[in-house]
Amino acid sequence: MKKDESLPTLVSIEGIPASGRHGANPGEQLEAQEFVVDVDVWIEAGEDTLEQTIDYRDIVSTVKEAVGTNSFVLLETLAEVVADSMMALGATQVSVVVHKPAAAASLGVDDVSATATVGVG
Secondary structure, eight states, X not given: OOOOTTSOEEEEEEEEEEEEOOOSSTTTTTSOXXXXXXXXXXXXXXXXXXXXXXXXXXXXXXXXXXXXXXXXXXXXXXXXHHHHHHHHTTOXXXXXXXXXXXXXXHHTSSOOEEEEEESOO
């Protein structure tokens, strides 16, 4: 069955654990710390085959690679790079939320995160 080509499909994956060296505080770029990433990826799916979409496994591995192989001062920059990496997989639009649990714990709050959205408009 071929779907209506004018309607994008949203694929969401929440809670991707990733380790990386990001932050503005002394030492944060020296020692890896844990991040959690949520992604919403819009695709133009065609036929009902894996080749017509973005494989969930590719999304997860690409997120982990983007977080693990770069180093940034700002969480916002990391979110933008992760979003760009999703676009490179063939997404038409992406929204990425990168959570930094250690920052939230040190501040005594529930969450610290940055969101980047790419491909809008």
